[in-house]
Amino acid sequence: MRARSSADKQDDQKGSSRTFTEAARRAQIVGAAIEVIAEVGYTKATFTRIAKQAGLSSTGMISYHFAGKDDLMREVVAEVFRVADGYMVPRIEAQPTASGRLRAFIESNIELLGEFPKHLPAVVEVLGNIRSDDSSMREFCAAMDSLVDTHTHLIREAQEAGEFGEFDPRVMALAIRGAIDGVVTRAAKVPDFDPVACGRELADLFVRATRKDAGKDAGKDNR
Amino acid sequence: MRARSSADKQDDQKGSSRTFTEAARRAQIVGAAIEVIAEVGYTKATFTRIAKQAGLSSTGMISYHFAGKDDLMREVVAEVFRVADGYMVPRIEAQPTASGRLRAFIESNIELLGEFPKHLPAVVEVLGNIRSDDSSMREFCAAMDSLVDTHTHLIREAQEAGEFGEFDPRVMALAIRGAIDGVVTRAAKVPDFDPVACGRELADLFVRATRKDAGKDAGKDNR
Amino acid sequence: MRARSSADKQDDQKGSSRTFTEAARRAQIVGAAIEVIAEVGYTKATFTRIAKQAGLSSTGMISYHFAGKDDLMREVVAEVFRVADGYMVPRIEAQPTASGRLRAFIESNIELLGEFPKHLPAVVEVLGNIRSDDSSMREFCAAMDSLVDTHTHLIREAQEAGEFGEFDPRVMALAIRGAIDGVVTRAAKVPDFDPVACGRELADLFVRATRKDAGKDAGKDNR
Amino acid sequence: MRARSSADKQDDQKGSSRTFTEAARRAQIVGAAIEVIAEVGYTKATFTRIAKQAGLSSTGMISYHFAGKDDLMREVVAEVFRVADGYMVPRIEAQPTASGRLRAFIESNIELLGEFPKHLPAVVEVLGNIRSDDSSMREFCAAMDSLVDTHTHLIREAQEAGEFGEFDPRVMALAIRGAIDGVVTRAAKVPDFDPVACGRELADLFVRATRKDAGKDAGKDNR
DNA sequence: GATGAATGAGGCTTCATTCAT
DNA sequence: GATGAATGAAGCCTCATTCAT
Numbered sequence: 001m002r003a004r005s006s007a008d009k010q011d012d013q014k015g016s017s018r019t020f021t022e023a024a025r026r027a028q029i030v031g032a033a034i035e036v037i038a039e040v041g042y043t044k045a046t047f048t049r050i051a052k053q054a055g056l057s058s059t060g061m062i063s064y065h066f067a068g069k070d071d072l073m074r075e076v077v078a079e080v081f082r083v084a085d086g087y088m089v090p091r092i093e094a095q096p097t098a099s100g101r102l103r104a105f106i107e108s109n110i111e112l113l114g115e116f117p118k119h120l121p122a123v124v125e126v127l128g129n130i131r132s133d134d135s136s137m138r139e140f141c142a143a144m145d146s147l148v149d150t151h152t153h154l155i156r157e158a159q160e161a162g163e164f165g166e167f168d169p170r171v172m173a174l175a176i177r178g179a180i181d182g183v184v185t186r187a188a189k190v191p192d193f194d195p196v197a198c199g200r201e202l203a204d205l206f207v208r209a210t211r212k213d214a215g216k217d218a219g220k221d222n223r
Numbered sequence: 224m225r226a227r228s229s230a231d232k233q234d235d236q237k238g239s240s241r242t243f244t245e246a247a248r249r250a251q252i253v254g255a256a257i258e259v260i261a262e263v264g265y266t267k268a269t270f271t272r273i274a275k276q277a278g279l280s281s282t283g284m285i286s287y288h289f290a291g292k293d294d295l296m297r298e299v300v301a302e303v304f305r306v307a308d309g310y311m312v313p314r315i316e317a318q319p320t321a322s323g324r325l326r327a328f329i330e331s332n333i334e335l336l337g338e339f340p341k342h343l344p345a346v347v348e349v350l351g352n353i354r355s356d357d358s359s360m361r362e363f364c365a366a367m368d369s370l371v372d373t374h375t376h377l378i379r380e381a382q383e384a385g386e387f388g389e390f391d392p393r394v395m396a397l398a399i400r401g402a403i404d405g406v407v408t409r410a411a412k413v414p415d416f417d418p419v420a421c422g423r424e425l426a427d428l429f430v431r432a433t434r435k436d437a438g439k440d441a442g443k444d445n446r
Numbered sequence: 447m448r449a450r451s452s453a454d455k456q457d458d459q460k461g462s463s464r465t466f467t468e469a470a471r472r473a474q475i476v477g478a479a480i481e482v483i484a485e486v487g488y489t490k491a492t493f494t495r496i497a498k499q500a501g502l503s504s505t506g507m508i509s510y511h512f513a514g515k516d517d518l519m520r521e522v523v524a525e526v527f528r529v530a531d532g533y534m535v536p537r538i539e540a541q542p543t544a545s546g547r548l549r550a551f552i553e554s555n556i557e558l559l560g561e562f563p564k565h566l567p568a569v570v571e572v573l574g575n576i577r578s579d580d581s582s583m584r585e586f587c588a589a590m591d592s593l594v595d596t597h598t599h600l601i602r603e604a605q606e607a608g609e610f611g612e613f614d615p616r617v618m619a620l621a622i623r624g625a626i627d628g629v630v631t632r633a634a635k636v637p638d639f640d641p642v643a644c645g646r647e648l649a650d651l652f653v654r655a656t657r658k659d660a661g662k663d664a665g666k667d668n669r
Numbered sequence: 670m671r672a673r674s675s676a677d678k679q680d681d682q683k684g685s686s687r688t689f690t691e692a693a694r695r696a697q698i699v700g701a702a703i704e705v706i707a708e709v710g711y712t713k714a715t716f717t718r719i720a721k722q723a724g725l726s727s728t729g730m731i732s733y734h735f736a737g738k739d740d741l742m743r744e745v746v747a748e749v750f751r752v753a754d755g756y757m758v759p760r761i762e763a764q765p766t767a768s769g770r771l772r773a774f775i776e777s778n779i780e781l782l783g784e785f786p787k788h789l790p791a792v793v794e795v796l797g798n799i800r801s802d803d804s805s806m807r808e809f810c811a812a813m814d815s816l817v818d819t820h821t822h823l824i825r826e827a828q829e830a831g832e833f834g835e836f837d838p839r840v841m842a843l844a845i846r847g848a849i850d851g852v853v854t855r856a857a858k859v860p861d862f863d864p865v866a867c868g869r870e871l872a873d874l875f876v877r878a879t880r881k882d883a884g885k886d887a888g889k890d891n892r
Numbered sequence: 893g894a895t896g897a898a899t900g901a902g903g904c905t906t907c908a909t910t911c912a913t
Numbered sequence: 914g915a916t917g918a919a920t921g922a923a924g925c926c927t928c929a930t931t932c933a934t
């Protein structure tokens with residue numbers, strides 16, 4: 001609109017501080033939502049509870065910063081994914097082999113429970129309570145499905161490269177996803193939960209299950 | 224469901240017909256609840272929707288027959304367990320070996336999706352939306368945990384008997400539970416889903432993962 | 447559903463009393479809404495105010511009987527139209543000439559203010575605050591427009607039959623509608639308002655304006 | 670809107686530039702409000718929407734320049750009246766006869782829809798949604814009523830001067846007002862609306878209705 | 893003087909539950 | 914025992930307004 005002079009640079013600090021304030025509030029609310037969802041579940045994670053957790057005076061505040069509950073939930077999932085990606089991707093990509101990446105994927109995923117104990121449980125809650133026909137969540141669920149598809153594809157590639165044995169890659173992808181979610185939901189509640197050990201165990205499990213030489217006749221010997 | 228004996232006919236008149244009618248109504252409502260929960264999810268499974276599905280004209284009917292929503296949900300889970308037990312237990316007990324029982328457990332569980340497509344998804348929805356601190360659900364969640372404990376124990380026994388390899392039995396129990404739930408939730412939605420093939424694949428997977436000789440150094444070769 | 451025996455006829459009293467009760471409540475709420483809308487205007491006619499006027503304990507009661515605010519408003523307009531039709535149509539159809547019907551239309555419309563002082567103001571409020579793009583009101587506004595179209599058509603027929611002079615029938619229909627609404631909104635507030643006299647005056651006005659012989663050069667003599 | 674004199678340029682620097690800026694901002698907001706009200710109606714004309722229309726980043730801006738929503742609405746009506754007066758008054762006063770002035774009043778009023786399509790619809794919306802008991806609107810509605818009174822008075826004078834026939838001047842004033850509002854609200858929405866032709870038709874109508882010689886027995890021939 | 897984040901009242905709606913009949 | 918109308922708490926959301934910066 002208006003030509004910007006060099007004097008405006010000071011405004012930039014104020015200007016972006018506004019944006020910063022906004023972003024900070026949103027982050028604060030998203031953080032509170034993650035806590036509340038993980039603690040009381042998706043159904044009972046009301047704006048009232050989230051506002052109280054965030055130290056806000058009213059639920060109007062949340063509606064002020066988010067277009068609606070769906071929008072907030074989207075941000076919750078996006079934030080968890082951002083954190084998870086930042087933690088997991090480097091560890092996965094550092095591995096040269098398919099089973100190394102599989103192990104890194106599982107272990108780093110479970111290890112996240114150590115640093116961010118509420119993040120994964122929250123996202124499991126949210127994704128478990130969303131229907132793909134909820135209109136506003138359509139794209140979101142599609143992203144979810146495509147993630148499983150991606151894993152399925154990677155598994156198939158490893159099979160074709162001779163790194164994995166023969167099995168249905170889709171069922172395997174689903175099983176890995178489900179097993180991780182199960183551990184996230186159930187195991188994380190016990191007081192002396194050890195993410196590193198548990199992640200290693202789970203990774204061992206699926207490395208065994210995907211090994212090339214291991215399962216030649218595994219499925220047939222006892223039927 | 225059950226063949227009616229001549230003795231029942233007398234009941235119809237006045238005597239314990241209340242009880243029979245009562246039981247029929249409860250079963251009808253529980254069945255409707257299972258359908259609705261599987262279709263729209265726990266959150267949107269309101270009394271109104273369930274009543275409509277059951278062909279009832281008011282929600283008062285449900286409150287009349289159940290102490291509350293928790294009570295209904297308890298019955299839903301109990302009913303699914305009753306059906307699942309009836310289907311699975313004979314198949315499991317027919318197996319002489321631990322891995323045979325493991326396979327039978329997984330396969331029969333997934334196969335249930337063929338005969339009762341809504342039962343398992345419904346129970347996964349309910350159990351995923353219940354907190355152990357919900358007062359009235361305390362005992363219920365305890366039962367759930369004890370089920371995983373039972374599996375953990377059985378796995379440990381198989382290990383001690385030399386039938387299974389060495390791994391953390393609790394993580395394995397959790398992984399099996401989670402993988403089945405994941406398949407139930409996700410795979411059951413695809414149109415050409417084949418419960419038998421999928422169950423076999425999943426069973427293969429965990430049979431491989433639990434095999435004694437398979438995983439000697441599985442966990443160490445790529446770290 | 448169930449075969450009805452003669453004994454059921456007693457139920458009919460109860461049965462239809464249920465329906466009757468329902469209808470009575472709806473009528474009560476619609477009546478309260480008409481009162482409130484006429485008194486405080488469409489914008490401030492909230493469920494809270496309407497519930498209070500109807501002697502109801504909560505706004506939930508209204509939502510219980512009506513699908514939403516739109517639904518209630520539709521009923522309000524429908525009710526007023528029902529009353530207006532019952533009063534006006536016989537009086538209009540009793541007239542053999544076009545100008546007789548025009549007069550009867552206007553006079554009976556205004557006279558309604560005597561018997562139902564809130565009905566017409568309420569409907570003017572509602573129709574003035576509805577947009578045709580409000581989705582749920584689409585059909586409704588279409589009905590409104592078609593009413594003006596009907597009047598336009600009747601006027602044109604009277605012109606072709608030689609009963610009315612020459613003028614744009616659509617503008618005339620709009621003017622009649624607007625003039626009545628104006629009187630309804632403004633004049634009805636004065637304490638000594640005389641509906642009969644006012645109706646006659648307004649009818650005189652439009653009978654003059656539509657007369658065949660009257661306006662040959664009316665529009666040209668002063669420009 | 671207004672040509673800026675050289676004197677204004679100095680104002681821009683520091684002096685009364687506040688006042689000028691202030692006035693400009695108010696005019697900008699009032700203009701945006703007129704647009705929004707005409708487009709979405711009074712009820713949905715929120716500060717948020719008006720601010721967006723005005724290119725403002727926050728609603729605080731509006732509250733800053735206006736004492737409240739009532740104040741803004743007052744300004745909206747005042748602005749429309751200012752424009753309408755500037756357009757209509759010269760045209761009316763140029764006419765020597767009462768019916769000439771009546772025609773000029775109606776025609777120029779409708780013609781305004783050509784030059785300022787949103788102004789009249791906006792003011793009809795506002796005035797239709799204001800109650801005289803809204804405290805702060807008291808004086809405002811009084812001004813409205815006095816305007817109708819003025820017209821009533823002018824009509825009576827024309828009658829006494831023998832220029833108009835005999836009829837209730839108040840009902841006539843109300844009918845003219847209502848007919849214009851009806852046309853403004855309804856006709857202005859059709860795509861091929863011709864303000865000049867429509868204004869002439871409406872003026873013809875009321876000139877006929879007020880003619881001295883026309884209606885001697887108009888009201889009696891069909892009752 | 894201007895900004896935009898924060899507020900809190902109030903709106904509509906849904907829901908499980910209760911109660912008179 | 915069964916019905917369905919009534920209830921009231923709670924949820925999400927919108928809005929005009931205020932206030933610190």
